[in-house]
Amino acid sequence: MKLSIVATLYRSAKFVEEFHRRASQAAQQLVGDDYEIVLVNDGSPDSSLELAVQLSEADHHVVVVDLSRNFGHHKAMMTGLRHARGERVFLLDSDLEEDPAWLLSFSEQMEREKADVVYGVQQQRKGKHFERWTGQVFYKLFRFLSGLDMPDNIVVARLMSRRYVDALIQHDERELFMAGLWVITGFDQRAQTIDKRSRDETTYTLGKKVAQLVNSITAFSSAPLVGIFGVGCAIFLLSAAYTSFLVVNWLLLASPPSGYTSLMASIWLLGGLIIAFVGVVGIYLAKIYSEVKQRPYTIVRHVYRQAETRSIE
Structure with a gap:
């Protein structure tokens, strides 16, 4: 034919x-x-x-x-x-x-x-x-x-x-x-x-288009997972630097750290990032789950x- x-x-x-x-x-x-x-x-x-x-x-x-x-x-x-x-x-x-x-x-x-x-x-x-x-x-x-x-x-x-x-x-x-x-x-x-x-x-x-975008990126790219690792490293380095500053400030200037607002903002920021990152990893795990069943x-x-x-x- x-x-x-x-x-x-x-x-x-x-x-x-x-x-x-x-x-x-x-x-x-x-x-x-x-x-x-x-x-x-x-x-x-x-x-x-x-x-x-x-x-x-x-x-x-x-x-x-x-x-x-x-x-x-x-x-x-x-x-x-x-x-x-x-x-x-x-x-x-x-x-x-x-x-x-x-x-x-x-x-x-x-x-x-x-x-x-x-x-x-x-x-x-x-x-x-x-x-x-x-x-x-x-x-x-x-x-x-x-x-x-x-x-x-x-x-x-x-x-x-x-x-x-x-x-x-x-x-x-x-x-x-x-x-x-x-x-x-x-x-x-x-x-x-x-x-x-x-x-x-x-x-x-619009919902189908968003789902297609997520599916296409997770099917052909591991960049979101690499990005999560990069952001995690950046947050760790910033946190380590800020912690060192607080310790030096407390030892040399005898000024205890304060600031309830900044503390809560940091907690909410990191909590949101963790939830978002877990969600991205979950999407990849769901795709693996779908593939290994071989339906x-x-x-x-x-x-x-x-x-x-x-x-x-």
Whole structure:
């Protein structure tokens, strides 16, 4: 099979039919009839699954992977890549903010530059001022702490060679951050500037964005732990210096230390730092706990395929 188009479904009922039409049109222009469209239902609460199954019954190119519950966008994407069989794999979101027709320009660049991956980047991040500002902070903070050269304003849409996808799915992590895995997998990756549409509604709440930031940094960087050690050493040195000053002052000047306010402020400061540091260590321990249990990061309830319909327990 020459091409696989992979997309996830979550609250996608209003987009799935139009996405199928446009993705099919782009695939047929590129490879004729030799393609598949893999739709991963990530526990969507609307009628996305029913609509996708109807498409699979009417179009033998459509494969629907139904997850047993909502596992999250990144885990659903990795599951879709594991089910893709094409020599090239085009991954994108199904909400039509990313245009399926990008497949043609991505493929042209991949052929011209002999690259393994062509991915989209926005010239300017979509959204309001706060969303753009937080996005810039995220990329700068991630690069600073992880040392990975992740491009600014990267989007999901990317065309990948078979050997790159095979290398990517070798990562067997339980706490996935796809943008980081895309970078560390390596190979020859090229960017293409795109114009991403913007919708008012989004399934990524502020809480999910903060959780993603914490997950991405702790998955690819030990800098917070090193920082804790550095701050602890600095506090120890300052405390030792101040204690020496008090002892010398008491011995030579017979002036006992005083100051209830400064004492309490120091206690609250150190107490807060200790609690914060224990929390950071706890996050890393929680990630280790999640990884060592070796639980599957997704569970597939059913795979709908016109040629063969099978259940996976």
